[in-house]
Amino acid sequence: MTIDDPQALAQVTAAFHEYERALMEDDLQAMDALFHDAPTTNRYGVGEVLYGIDAIRAFRKGRCGSPQRRLGKVAITVYGDNFATADAEFFRDGSDRRGRQSQSWVRFADGWKVVSAHVSLEGATS
Numbered sequence: 001m002t003i004d005d006p007q008a009l010a011q012v013t014a015a016f017h018e019y020e021r022a023l024m025e026d027d028l029q030a031m032d033a034l035f036h037d038a039p040t041t042n043r044y045g046v047g048e049v050l051y052g053i054d055a056i057r058a059f060r061k062g063r064c065g066s067p068q069r070r071l072g073k074v075a076i077t078v079y080g081d082n083f084a085t086a087d088a089e090f091f092r093d094g095s096d097r098r099g100r101q102s103q104s105w106v107r108f109a110d111g112w113k114v115v116s117a118h119v120s121l122e123g124a125t126s
Contacts, residue, residue, distance in 0.1 A: 001080045012084040012105055013076050015112045019103075026065040032057060036106065036113040043117040046099075068093040082107040098122040 015034060022030035032053075035041055039052040043059075050056045072089030079085075084105040089098055104116040 004078050005081070008078040008081065008084070008107070009076065011107075012078055012086065012112050015105065016074070016076060016086045016088075016103070019114070020071065023066050024068060028057075028060055031060060034112075034114060035117075036108065036115045038115075041113075041115050043119075045119045046121050069099065072098065084112070 019031065019034045021027070022034065035043075035053060035056060037053050039054070041053045041056065043050045043056050045059070048059055050059055069090045069092045072091060074086070074088040076086045077084060084107075086101075086103040086105060088101045090101060091098060099119065099121045102118045103114045105112050106115050107113075
């Protein structure tokens with residue numbers, strides 16, 4: 001199995017940064033386009049557990065934007081031709097508390113999509 005094929009790594013990295021842009025600009029259409037449109041797509045957040053793309057979309061529409069943040073270290077790895085992970089540290093504006101984000105990406109016919117995501121804050125109890 002090839003690890004970090006340069007072309008696939010560049011594609012996933014671009015998709016990851018497009019998602020970050022969309023998140024910071026509350027671009028719901030772009031965020032939706034980067035998540036797999038399926039009931040099997042899940043997202044665990046700091047205070048929510050979302051099963052299926054419909055629950056993820058409803059959460060995004062109801063929250064009126066993500067807290068602004070800056071990225072720390074980002075680690076993206078591509079395994080073979082169709083699977084990748086993206087792990088990132090982030091820091092919300094006005095806070096030194098570290099957040100963590102993990103995403104599983106799969107290459108579908110229409111491009112790389114997040115199929116699973118987890119967001120947490122260091123030291124969070126909920």
